[in-house]
Every structure is written in structure tokens, then in C-alpha cells.
Amino acid sequence: MTSGMCVRCGGRIVAFQKESVAREKARQLSDQAGYPVIYRMVKGIELCGVCLDALPLIGHNICQRCGRDKELQAGINNEGLCRDCVHGEDGQNLIANRSLLRYEKGEKDLLGLFKYRGDERLASYYGTLLAISVQRYYRSVGFTCITTVPLHPQRLRERGFNQVDLLARHLGAAIKIPAKPLLLRTKDTPKLSKQKGRAARHESMREAFVWDGQDMPSAAKILLLDDIYTTGSTLRSCARTIREHLGPSCEIYSLTIYR
Numbered sequence: 001m002t003s004g005m006c007v008r009c010g011g012r013i014v015a016f017q018k019e020s021v022a023r024e025k026a027r028q029l030s031d032q033a034g035y036p037v038i039y040r041m042v043k044g045i046e047l048c049g050v051c052l053d054a055l056p057l058i059g060h061n062i063c064q065r066c067g068r069d070k071e072l073q074a075g076i077n078n079e080g081l082c083r084d085c086v087h088g089e090d091g092q093n094l095i096a097n098r099s100l101l102r103y104e105k106g107e108k109d110l111l112g113l114f115k116y117r118g119d120e121r122l123a124s125y126y127g128t129l130l131a132i133s134v135q136r137y138y139r140s141v142g143f144t145c146i147t148t149v150p151l152h153p154q155r156l157r158e159r160g161f162n163q164v165d166l167l168a169r170h171l172g173a174a175i176k177i178p179a180k181p182l183l184l185r186t187k188d189t190p191k192l193s194k195q196k197g198r199a200a201r202h203e204s205m206r207e208a209f210v211w212d213g214q215d216m217p218s219a220a221k222i223l224l225l226d227d228i229y230t231t232g233s234t235l236r237s238c239a240r241t242i243r244e245h246l247g248p249s250c251e252i253y254s255l256t257i258y259r
Contacts, residue, residue, distance in 0.1 A: 006047050008110060020150075024038065030135070038132055038136065045129070046124065056104050063080065071102075094254055100133045100257060101259075104163040123167060146171060149164055152186075152188040152189075173232050183209045183211065183241060186208065187207065207236055207237075218250060220246060221253070223253055
């Protein structure tokens with residue numbers, strides 16, 4: 001029995017060949033209570049069994065603030081923080097980030113199809129991965145809304161769409177939480193990949209966003225969405241702007257596909 005085409009390799013998805021892989025991945029991603037929900041979502045991912053098995057899932061031993069896999073950096077301290085988070089900003093504005101996958105070569109190529117070439121069919125695929133992440137990490141958090149990192153208007157004109165807004169719509173529909181735009185990007189910053197060092201990235205994001213949303217409760221719990229967490233400068237800048245507007249009672253968590 002086949003059930004569509006794999007978004008990675010283009011091959012046919014054969015359900016019975018994928019079944020055992022889906023069960024094993026669901027066990028890796030969940031505890032006993034969360035297994036049924038995550039299994040259904042994993043089974044629905046638009047990947048064949050081989051590509052599903054190859055997903056570079058982030059393990060259980062992670063930095064409790066940024067979500068980095070211990071395999072990517074040794075030295076998680078006794079408080080569960082990686083070296084960058086020990087020496088970086090505290091978690092006052094952004095409580096935590098969580099991600100599902102390590103950002104490896106094959107993943108970079110696939111994301112590029114979605115992000116830069118406008119392959120919008122991947123929105124459903126990535127939206128499912130994000131929904132799995134919410135169930136894995138944040139299922140006990142009652143979020144008020146989902147919001148996204150906005151593009152600068154010039155970058156938006158170049159791309160034609162903000163890929164993260166598409167992800168937010170898919171994720172919101174999956175987990176029954178509204179997606180609301182809360183921020184406007186006023187600073188056209190260089191791509192982070194072209195900036196050297198954490199200090200340069202942090203400085204480039206200073207005052208890059210302003211509040212552009214509707215009224216929100218001061219005690220809101222907000223899920224801030226982006227595709228990749230690199231240094232966290234962009235997400236922390238967004239969180240700082242939101243918190244400056246709503247006040248210290250709001251809680252902001254971030255979620256990305258890749259770390």
C-alpha cells in the first residue's frame with residue numbers, strides 16, 4: 001500500500017515499510033503518555049521509511065535553555081546549560097528554545113528549497129515536525145498564541161512570502177492555537193551567516209523589531225517561531241521587544257525546526 005510521495009527523495013511512501021520506523025521514532029520522541037499522539041503525527045510525516053529513519057533527531061540530553069544537543073557540544077554543566085548559555089544572556093526574556101532536528105547538510109538543502117525557492121509544499125511537512133516538537137517539549141504549556149520572526153519588507157519583496165508565517169498557520173491548525181503577527185522588522189540586517197562572531201550578530205539585532213500587534217494579556221504565554229536557532233540573537237531580540245511591550249508577566253518560549 002502506498003500513501004503519496006516522499007518530500008525528500010521523491011520516492012513512493014510504502015506504508016507497511018514505514019510502520020516499524022515510525023514506531024521506533026515515536027518511542028524516541030515521547031514518553032508512554034505522549035506516545036499515541038506523537039506516533040500518529042510521525043506516521044503522517046511525508047517521508048518514506050528510509051528518509052524517516054535518517055532524520056537527525058536531537059537527543060534527550062540537551063541544554064535546558066537553548067535546546068542544543070549534547071552531541072554538538074560537550075560540557076553541559078550541572079544546571080543543564082551549554083557553554084554558550086552559561087556565558088550568554090540570562091533567560092529573562094526568552095525562557096527556552098526547543099528544536100527537533102540537527103542542522104546537517106541534507107537538511108540545509110531541503111530547507112533551501114522551501115526558504116529560497118518557494119517550494120511551499122514543504123510547509124505541511126515542516127508544520128508537522130513543529131507540531132511534534134510542541135508535543136515533545138511544550139505540551140504542558142498553555143500558549144496564548146503563536147507568533148513569528150518577521151522579515152524586513154525588502155527581504156519579503158525579494159522572497160515573495162515569509163516561510164515562517166506559512167509554518168505558523170500549519171502549526172496553529174495542528175495544535176489549535178491562533179497564529180498572530182506581533183512584530184515588525186524595522187532594521188534590514190545582513191544574513192547571520194555573513195556575520196562573524198556572536199558579538200556581531202548580537203549587535204546587528206539590537207532594536208531590529210518593534211511591536212506591531214494587537215492588545216494581548218500581560219500574562220500571555222507566547223510561542224515564538226523561526227526555522228533555525230543559530231546563536232539565538234534574532235529570537236532573543238524578538239522576545240525582548242515583546243516583553244518590553246507586554247511587561248514582565250508574559251512568558252516567551254521559542255521553537256525552531258533546526259538547532
